[in-house]
Amino acid sequence: MESPVLEINNLSKAYGGLKALDQFSLKIPKGEICGILGPNGSGKTTTLGILLDIIKSDSGEYYWFGQHPSDILRRRIGALLEAPIFYPYLSGVRNLKIIADIKDCGYDQIDHLLDLVGLTSRKNSKYKTFSLGMKQRLAIASALMGDPEVLILDEPTNGLDPKGIAEIRELILDIGKKGVTILLASHLLDEVQKVCTHVVILDKGKKLGDGKVSQVLNDSPSVELAADNLDQLRSSLEEISWFSEIREEDGMLIAHLKQEIAPGELNKFLVDQGIYLNHLAMRKQSLEKYFFNLLSGNDA
Amino acid sequence: MMLRLLKIDFRKYVYSKTFWVLISMYLGLLVIVFFTVEKFLNSIVTDAGSNAPIPMPGFSLYTFPLVWHNLTFLGGFFKIFLALIVMVFITNEFTFRTVRQNVMNGMSRTDFLWSKIMFIFNLCLISTLILFLSGSILGMMTSEQFLLTLFFQKIEFIPAYFLELFTFCSMAFLIAFTLKRSGLSIGLLAFYYYIFEPSISFMLPEKVSKYLPVEAMSNVIDVPNSALMNMFGINFREYVSIPDAITCLIYCFLFIGIVFLAHPKKDL
Numbered sequence: 001m002e003s004p005v006l007e008i009n010n011l012s013k014a015y016g017g018l019k020a021l022d023q024f025s026l027k028i029p030k031g032e033i034c035g036i037l038g039p040n041g042s043g044k045t046t047t048l049g050i051l052l053d054i055i056k057s058d059s060g061e062y063y064w065f066g067q068h069p070s071d072i073l074r075r076r077i078g079a080l081l082e083a084p085i086f087y088p089y090l091s092g093v094r095n096l097k098i099i100a101d102i103k104d105c106g107y108d109q110i111d112h113l114l115d116l117v118g119l120t121s122r123k124n125s126k127y128k129t130f131s132l133g134m135k136q137r138l139a140i141a142s143a144l145m146g147d148p149e150v151l152i153l154d155e156p157t158n159g160l161d162p163k164g165i166a167e168i169r170e171l172i173l174d175i176g177k178k179g180v181t182i183l184l185a186s187h188l189l190d191e192v193q194k195v196c197t198h199v200v201i202l203d204k205g206k207k208l209g210d211g212k213v214s215q216v217l218n219d220s221p222s223v224e225l226a227a228d229n230l231d232q233l234r235s236s237l238e239e240i241s242w243f244s245e246i247r248e249e250d251g252m253l254i255a256h257l258k259q260e261i262a263p264g265e266l267n268k269f270l271v272d273q274g275i276y277l278n279h280l281a282m283r284k285q286s287l288e289k290y291f292f293n294l295l296s297g298n299d300a
Numbered sequence: 301m302m303l304r305l306l307k308i309d310f311r312k313y314v315y316s317k318t319f320w321v322l323i324s325m326y327l328g329l330l331v332i333v334f335f336t337v338e339k340f341l342n343s344i345v346t347d348a349g350s351n352a353p354i355p356m357p358g359f360s361l362y363t364f365p366l367v368w369h370n371l372t373f374l375g376g377f378f379k380i381f382l383a384l385i386v387m388v389f390i391t392n393e394f395t396f397r398t399v400r401q402n403v404m405n406g407m408s409r410t411d412f413l414w415s416k417i418m419f420i421f422n423l424c425l426i427s428t429l430i431l432f433l434s435g436s437i438l439g440m441m442t443s444e445q446f447l448l449t450l451f452f453q454k455i456e457f458i459p460a461y462f463l464e465l466f467t468f469c470s471m472a473f474l475i476a477f478t479l480k481r482s483g484l485s486i487g488l489l490a491f492y493y494y495i496f497e498p499s500i501s502f503m504l505p506e507k508v509s510k511y512l513p514v515e516a517m518s519n520v521i522d523v524p525n526s527a528l529m530n531m532f533g534i535n536f537r538e539y540v541s542i543p544d545a546i547t548c549l550i551y552c553f554l555f556i557g558i559v560f561l562a563h564p565k566k567d568l
Contacts, residue, residue: 089318
């Protein structure tokens with residue numbers, strides 16, 4: 001069996017008395033786009049920092065490509081952590097050349113990458129003259145140097161305008177389609193949902209849950225139904241194959257739809273069955289709500 | 301391997317205006333001092349000698365092989381500028397957080413340290429080379445005839461000068477990696493060099509104080525003798541002190557060793 005691209009076992013890190021990361025474990029198979037979702041200060045950057053050897057963990061271990069971490073393995077990883085970091089007095093191109101030298105990968109990619117992130121016209125300007133958005137774009141270009149097999153992105157759309165955000169997300173999806181494994185940390189639910197296939201939810205250094213985005217952040221539309229006789233309603237609904245799950249909540253039934261249906265059609269079907277609804281409403285489960293539910297559950 | 305590290309490090313300075321300004325100021329200062337010191341000293345002596353009962357002997361600093369001792373002794377006073385360049389460029393990596401980026405991108409922490417050791421080595425080498433060239437030119441201009449034997453006599457002052465610089469820069473290297481801020485590092489080094497060690501050394505007996513780092517560095521090359529000093533019957537050591545050179549070497553290993561032990565364990 002192919003070893004996972006990344007395997008993390010019980011990683012912990014404390015700053016003083018504060019536990020930044022607490023017994024964190026994770027496995028990421030090749031080609032997965034995994035989001036680490038958590039509020040600010042939840043341990044996302046600490047985790048990524050440890051994986052890149054710039055932060056030392058107190059305990060636990062991790063393996064890249066099934067091997068003990070090393071600088072040579074790190075050259076197969078492209079990373080963008082927190083704010084972009086470059087030599088301010090060097091131009092974009094010269095900064096990328098240093099990275100190419102470190103990664104041992106040659107300079108031929110540089111022009112293409114600068115073009116990809118839309119910095120070609122400013123490639124010879126000093127880094128310190130760049131706007132925040134341009135800095136972020138250069139950081140993304142640097143993460144893509146040397147055709148990495150894994151991409152680590154920490155809040156990659158930070159500081160970008162809406163158009164830039166859309167472009168970068170598009171770019172990440174394109175890269176993901178090429179089979180690159182991506183680990184993306186974000187506090188934006190919407191971002192993780194749009195980009196990732198898998199998600200880990202992190203809060204106060206603890207893993208709260210993980211799985212496929214479609215499961216963990218279940219966003220299939222559902223219908224709220226209520227009638228005088230809930231049992232009868234339920235058995236009628238179970239007869240048809242429109243729903244993936246039916247459950248009772250606050251005196252009504254919540255039924256998750258497999259596909260979109262018109263409420264009128266559903267109502268007509270139930271009337272034909274002799275059931276008269278006293279409540280029918282379509283609802284889209286709010287991911288935000290789920291996320292915050294999960295976080296507040298940890299608080300209690 | 302080493303070439304790769306050299307290349308990476310080189311790219312960081314070669315386009316930096318600050319680097320070129322600092323290094324040319326340092327080297328320019330050295331050259332100006334080397335080429336004017338004899339005239340300067342002689343003008344003082346002549347002034348003082350005009351009232352003296354006996355004629356004061358003038359200085360002749362540039363003849364082979366004495367030029368090596370004279371210039372290396374003089375050049376030693378300016379090593380603080382070299383250490384300043386070392387500290388500015390090491391602490392820059394921390395203030396810009398680029399050390400983080402370098403490691404993330406696949407540079408091992410020890411490779412990073414090696415690249416900085418090579419940076420220091422090269423700076424000291426350049427300074428030594430400038431001194432060697434200045435000495436050669438001055439010596440050839442002054443000596444009546446050029447003899448290779450005289451040229452190479454006492455040439456050991458050149459590697460001794462390199463060792464003195466390198467030891468001091470390793471100290472700067474340790475301070476820079478420990479404090480990570482340029483202002484603090486420069487302040488601490490200057491305080492130690494000008495105030496702390498001289499006071500400690502003053503309080504300790506000589507046989508102990510000679511093992512202090514700055515003391516050992518400056519003892520490798522003693523004050524050169526001059527006709528003036530001879531007149532007063534003062535005689536300084538005219539050769540490189542091997543025991544002090546060994547003390548310096550031990551300090552180099554110690555300063556660099558501490559960084560190599562501590563740095564790989566730290567969060568960046």
